[in-house]
Amino acid sequence: MQKIDIHSHVLPQIDDGSQSWEETMDMVYQAYETGTTEIAITHHILRESDFALEDEIIEKFEDLKTRLRSAHIPVRLHLGSELYYQPDLNLDHKIATYNNNGVYFLVEFPMQTIPRYVDEKFFEFIIDGKKPILAHPERNVGIIENPMRAYEFVQRGVYLQINSGSLTGDYGERVRQTAIALLNARLVHFVGSDGHNTDRRPLIIQNAYEIIVENWGERYATALFQDNPRKAMAGEMLKIPEPQPVEMPKRRKMGLLRRLGF
Ligand SMILES: [Fe+2]
Structure with missing residues (x-):
């Protein structure tokens, strides 16, 4: 698969x-060895002026493809960005949407809050045919405290991407429980490693894949890891399940969830 x-x-x-080509190659090899077949590269764009990095990013992206071919690492690459949400967020750049498809873009909120007026801004994008993918909502304090906001976003046409490390507990128990609640409500559409290096934040999604197959079934896992991302990279429409309202696990159930291996 x-x-x-x-x-x-x-x-x-x-x-x-990554801070060096050596580290980059090690990261991609780690991904390849653990079953990742395609990687979308999404560097931080924190403000409009960061798009000045666009040419350098594209150049290094092409360089990486050549290096992978020479090293016989058959991992396919895609290019996008992780756009830090700004009220003046502008998608009119080659790296703003995945593979410059003009449709799907990865956007992150500040960790502590959900930005004001973001619903209106997303609505403008959506009626203009753009499709926002919200990066790691399970790590956002506003979503953790009020996960129904995630449901509202999805209802309005936003897609959600959780981090693989959130399911394995790398960001703590509250983040893990929020990721579980979003999966239970079928509000998750993508999983990403958010890989930054080879040790603390590796480029590995396999652990999360196994957890999702075991607890939510192979069909949902295939949608998250293969079908949805394939379509998003190509700028095609996704078929997604009807979103369900989110229920956070009750305190007393947490012991049971733990025994079930969550
Ligand atoms: Fe990231």
């Missing part, structure tokens, strides 16, 4: 991800 990682910081010396 194809496994497509739609969120990573792989190119050297662009942001807080």
Whole structure:
């Protein structure tokens, strides 16, 4: 099965991800060895002026493809960005949407809050045919405290991407429980590694894949790791399940969930 990682910081010396070509190659090899077949590269764009990095990013992206061919690592690459939400967010750049498809873009909120007026801004994008993918909502304090906001976003046409490390507990128990609640409500559409390096934040999605197959079934896992990302990379429409309202697990159930291996 194809496994497509739609969120990573792989190119050297662009942001807080890889710092050298050696590290980049190690990260991609780690992904390949653990079953990832395609990687979308999504460096941080924190403000409009960061798009000045566009040419350098494209150049290094092409360079990485050549290096992977020479090293016989058959991983397919896609290019996008992780856009930090700004009220003046502008998608009129080659790296703003995945593979410059003009449709799907990865956007992150500040960790502590859901930005004001973001619903209106997303609505403008959506009626203009753009499709926002919200990066790691399970790590956002506004969503953790009020997960029904995630349901509202999805109802209005936003897609959600959780981090693989959220399911394995890398960001703590509240983040893990929020990721579980979003999966239970079928509000998750993508999984990404958000890989930055080879140790603390590796480019690995396999662990999350196994957890999702075991707890939510192979069909949902295939949608998250293969079908949805394949369509998003190509700028095609996704078929997604009807979103369900989110229920956070009750306190007393947490012991049971733990025994079930969550
Ligand atoms: Fe990221």
